[in-house]
Amino acid sequence: MKLKKGVPVIDQGNKLGFWGGKFGGNFVPETLKKPIEDLEVLFNKLKKDKKFIQERDKYFKNWIGVPTRFIKLENLTKHVGGAQIWSKVVSDANGGAHKVYNATVHCLLAKRSGKKVIIGDTGAGYAGKMLSMAAKKFGLKCKIFMGAKDIARQQPNVKAMKKNGAEVVPVYSGSQTLVDAVSECMRFWVANCDTTAMCVGSTVGPAVFVRICGWSTSQISRELKVQLIDEFGSIPKKLKLYNCVGGGSSSFGFWNEFMDYDKKQCEFIGVEAGGPAKSKKHAAPLTYGSKIGILHGAAQYVNQNSDGQIEETESISAGLDYPGISPLHCFLKDTKRARYTAASDEQALEAYKLVTRFEKLRPSLEPSHAFAVAISESKKLSKDTIVVVNSCGDAYKDRGILEKRLGKKYVKSN
Amino acid sequence: MLNPISVAFKKAKQENRPALLTYIVAGDSTKKQSLDILKSISKNADILELGIPHNTPVADGSQIQTSSYRAIKNGMKMNDIFKIVKDFKKSNKDKPIILMGYFNMIFQYGENNFLNKCNSSGVNGLIVVDLPWPENKDFAKKCKKKSIYFIQLLSPTTTIKRLKKIIKDSHPMNYFISMLSTTGGKLKVSPNHILKNYTKIKKIDPKKEIVIGFGITEKTIGKLKSADGLVVGSAICKEISKSLKYRQNPVTNVSKLVKKLKNKIL
Numbered sequence: 001m002k003l004k005k006g007v008p009v010i011d012q013g014n015k016l017g018f019w020g021g022k023f024g025g026n027f028v029p030e031t032l033k034k035p036i037e038d039l040e041v042l043f044n045k046l047k048k049d050k051k052f053i054q055e056r057d058k059y060f061k062n063w064i065g066v067p068t069r070f071i072k073l074e075n076l077t078k079h080v081g082g083a084q085i086w087s088k089v090v091s092d093a094n095g096g097a098h099k100v101y102n103a104t105v106h107c108l109l110a111k112r113s114g115k116k117v118i119i120g121d122t123g124a125g126y127a128g129k130m131l132s133m134a135a136k137k138f139g140l141k142c143k144i145f146m147g148a149k150d151i152a153r154q155q156p157n158v159k160a161m162k163k164n165g166a167e168v169v170p171v172y173s174g175s176q177t178l179v180d181a182v183s184e185c186m187r188f189w190v191a192n193c194d195t196t197a198m199c200v201g202s203t204v205g206p207a208v209f210v211r212i213c214g215w216s217t218s219q220i221s222r223e224l225k226v227q228l229i230d231e232f233g234s235i236p237k238k239l240k241l242y243n244c245v246g247g248g249s250s251s252f253g254f255w256n257e258f259m260d261y262d263k264k265q266c267e268f269i270g271v272e273a274g275g276p277a278k279s280k281k282h283a284a285p286l287t288y289g290s291k292i293g294i295l296h297g298a299a300q301y302v303n304q305n306s307d308g309q310i311e312e313t314e315s316i317s318a319g320l321d322y323p324g325i326s327p328l329h330c331f332l333k334d335t336k337r338a339r340y341t342a343a344s345d346e347q348a349l350e351a352y353k354l355v356t357r358f359e360k361l362r363p364s365l366e367p368s369h370a371f372a373v374a375i376s377e378s379k380k381l382s383k384d385t386i387v388v389v390n391s392c393g394d395a396y397k398d399r400g401i402l403e404k405r406l407g408k409k410y411v412k413s414n
Numbered sequence: 415m416l417n418p419i420s421v422a423f424k425k426a427k428q429e430n431r432p433a434l435l436t437y438i439v440a441g442d443s444t445k446k447q448s449l450d451i452l453k454s455i456s457k458n459a460d461i462l463e464l465g466i467p468h469n470t471p472v473a474d475g476s477q478i479q480t481s482s483y484r485a486i487k488n489g490m491k492m493n494d495i496f497k498i499v500k501d502f503k504k505s506n507k508d509k510p511i512i513l514m515g516y517f518n519m520i521f522q523y524g525e526n527n528f529l530n531k532c533n534s535s536g537v538n539g540l541i542v543v544d545l546p547w548p549e550n551k552d553f554a555k556k557c558k559k560k561s562i563y564f565i566q567l568l569s570p571t572t573t574i575k576r577l578k579k580i581i582k583d584s585h586p587m588n589y590f591i592s593m594l595s596t597t598g599g600k601l602k603v604s605p606n607h608i609l610k611n612y613t614k615i616k617k618i619d620p621k622k623e624i625v626i627g628f629g630i631t632e633k634t635i636g637k638l639k640s641a642d643g644l645v646v647g648s649a650i651c652k653e654i655s656k657s658l659k660y661r662q663n664p665v666t667n668v669s670k671l672v673k674k675l676k677n678k679i680l
Contacts, residue, residue, distance in 0.1 A: 016549060027517055027544040029473040031594060034571040173479060174469060186472045191595045193571065294518040294544070295470060307492050308522035309469045 003335045005260045009252075009328060010211040017207030018299070020334055024327035026206045028297045032186075035193040040208045042113055047215060056108060060219060063137065064100050068092040068220075070227035070388075075358035076375070083240070083381035085374065086388045087361060088224050090250065095130045096394040097364070098250040101216040103130035103199060107138040109212070110197035117141040117192075120199040121185040123150055123178030123246070124319030124366065125157025126393055127201030132166035140197075142166040145185040149176040150318045156397045175312040178246075178322045182296050202247025203326035206297040210327055217253025220390065225257045228386075237265060238385040242374040243392070244366045245270040245340065246283065246319050248326035250392035255338065263337060269377075270329060271370045273313075273320035274342035281314035283321050284342040286333050295324040301333075316345035316401060317365035319393065343372035349405055351375055352395070356410065364393035365401065418510035419538050419563055420586055422460040423623045423642060431679050432639050434458065435625055436672055437514065437647030439465040439481040440498055441490030442654055447664060448485075451654075452502050454669040456509050458676040462502075463541070463645065466495055466515030473543045475598035477648035480655055492523055496535040503536035512539035512565065525553060529560050539563035541589060547580045558585065565589050568615055568624075578618055587623045589645070590615055592630070598648025601629040605637035612641055632671070636678040646675055 001020040004012055013019045017026050026036060046052040060066045069089040077085045090098045103120070110118050118140045122128030128144035135142035144161055148170045151158055161168050169188075174180040182200070189198040200209035203217075228235055241258065243251035251270050258266045272284030282288060285301040293302040295310055303311040303323040315321040332338040343351070348365055351372035355361055363371060367390060374389045381387065395402065399411045426433040436459040440448055452462055467482035467490050474482070499511055513532065520528045520542065532540070540562060545553060547566060554564035563585040568577060570593060581588065592608045593601065608626060616624055626638055627645030638644055653671050657664035 026546070026549065028546060029543055029569075030546045030567040031473075031569040031571050031591060033546050033569075033576070034573060173483070179470065183470055183472050187475070187596045190473055191599060194594060291522075294516070294521060296472065297544070304518070304522070306522065308519040309486060310518075 001331070001334050003259070003337050009256065009259055009331070010214040013207055019327050019331035022292065023300055023330040024207045024210060024298045026297060027294045027299070028206050029190055031190050032193060032206070036206050036208055038113070039109070042109060043208060043212055046109065046112065056105060059104055059108070060101070064094045064104065065092065066219060067223040067227065070224060070231070073359050073361070076355060079358055080375055080378050082383070083378040083385035083387045084383065085378055086386060087391045088220065088254065088388055089361065090220055090390055090392045091363070091394040095126070095133050096396065097126040097130065098217055098220060098253060098392045099126040099130040099201065100134070101219050101253070102201070102213045102249060103127065103134040105212060105216040106131070106197065106199035107134040107140060110140055111138055113197060115195065115197040117143065117196040118199055119143045119145070119185055119188055119196055121178065121181040121201050122146050123181065123201070123321060124317065124364070124393070125150065125154040125161070125397060126319065128166070128168070129157045129160045131199055132161040132164035135166065136164045143169060143188070145169045145171055145181045145188065147171050147175070147177040147181045150178065150181070153401060154318050154397050155400060177313070178318065179310065186296065202249040203252050203328050204247045204296055204298060204324060210298065213249050214252045214256065214328055217249050218256040220250070220253040221255060221257035224254070224388070232386070235261065235266065236386040238382070239266045240269060240385060240387045241266065241390070242269045242271060242370045242387065243390045244320060244370040245272050245286070245325065245329060246322050246366065248329045250390055252326060252328050254390040259337070268332070268338035269373060270338055270340040271373045272340060272342040273315035273317055273369055274344040275314040276316070277344040277346050279314050281312060282342065283313040283315045283323065285323065285325050286329065286340040287342040298327050300324045300327050300330050316348060317369065319364070319366040320369065341373055343369040347372040352402070353406065353410065361391060362395040363391040364395045365398050366393050367391045417538055417561060417563055417586070418508050419461060419512070421508065422510050426460055426643070432641050433460040433625070433643035434676055434679060435461040435463055435643050435645040436650055437463040437465060437645060438650055438654070439467050439478065439485050440495040441467060441485035441488060442481040442651070443484050443658060443664070444488055445490065445494050445498060449498050449501055450665045451668050452498070453505065454665050455672040456506050458672045461510045461512060461643070463512045463514050463647070464495065464499065466492070466513055466519050468516040468519055471516060473596055475596040475648060477598040477651040477655070481651040492519060496531045499537055500535040510538040511536065512541060513537050514541040515543065517542050517545045525556060529556055529562065532562055533560050537562060539565050539587065541565045541567065543567070547583065551583065554583065554585070563587050567591060570594060570611060577615060581618045581622060584622060587625065590624050590626050592626050592628045595628055597628055599629050601634050605634060608638060609640060632674055632678065635675055639679045644679065
């Protein structure tokens, strides 16, 4: 299995949509074949269309507010005493997380295809919040599927979705988290694909959804590349990009533009959710060697039992609480372009405490996983190493969990 | 030897009626109970579909989801399914059985292993919900070698060009999904509309048997009887759930329901 240079990773799949010949694909009911093919044709055309790109860039700039900041975490760096720790503050984006890029592009595509309704899944609630926001902006009716457990633990985002006029559909099946929300959303699409557009909230699902999402979030690395050159005059000789990985949308977007650099110069580190330290359950299929299976239309490494039943996951972070992982990351793992590891709930909380103690930055529980590993590895790295952590979400949505686990002062600060 | 599925269609045609296909989830609610249901409905059903329970069924509505979760909770494993089929076939050698499920279960079992087991236990056909054409070409070929029908699904969204290609590659039986819906949805199009689509498909190759499924209940089955075969699934799963809820015997109740369904298409 090999990564090609000079070809965007999203376009490196084969004719049937498999990366590396075995990850991804389209394992979908026959009913969805046509709408998926229609979306593929539309996306392949529009991603080469200058006018469409201009339109996308206009909304990214004026509405999402790109570029997001690239800042040095001076105090944290001093405290850790190793590599220079920087952050790409993607949570600056309108709505507070990277999910807004994919949501905006899906709404633009839905408009072009003449659909009046858009549906989406959500875990942490950011994908849902952003889709509801974008749907409102572009005049589309919006329905969000969300696990009942996630609705309870991510209330601020649920309120935001409702405020934006979206219908939030609670999903009570299975573990009542993201995996069930995606299933239910796909079911709704099977029954309504003639009138409705579907947005998959991450780089998962049938191949075209993986591609659209990766294409959208790549905005992050496009900006970062410019910002690095502005800051250092060129791409640093020792650059390490840390990102949390749930479905894998923010990490893929954070790395995409650096794909062709040698990994010795530019290393990618993906941090999965290891779950509670005392629990055997986790949401880290790449770290813990899960087998390849099929989930939500795509072949990927996925937590499952020997029969092929998808296993329940556990993580403090709703956004990472997913048993599978993007086919793109399976491909990056097997080609050894990226390295994957996990942080536990407790390590993420500790990292959150440390970051908020030293910096005016409030990463949500998802990027706190990435900070945990970045901080611990930075200690051993030289001072000329540039560590960049994607702070892809804001902790406002987590205040209930943070208050419960860390006490009130961590919610009020900043 | 002719596949018992084809024999069943022949027999139904001789009686001037569509074949009746039933669907239950294997192990719903216990292994023994689903074997008993199969045995008792086999008098009236021509072809028996047995669902492989999966916990992430993206094309199933609430009835079949409930049945699947129930079966898994009661410890249903892949090997138990083959055991049910084998036990059933001991006393019903010629009654065709079709397994229906999601590809991950087959993928984890290993395609070849799975097909060998199908053969040795007496499975006659397979429906794999999330393995569409052309992705299913290789697997369908393997099925053919084992004399197992791989049943292609056709949907109202399948274009005519695609229909032709799928049917050209298909085995003697195909399955037309009546409407845009997950399983168990309320019939939202008229039976006439469904039959119009059915006829369009049938014309492509009249020799291939086409069954219609999704949304078929006691109320609607009579209006579709000009088809080669009709599948009832969710309505049966619902009957099982209802029986359990009221502490009645699912075997007797499902059996009664299947008899009623049969009477509607005579």
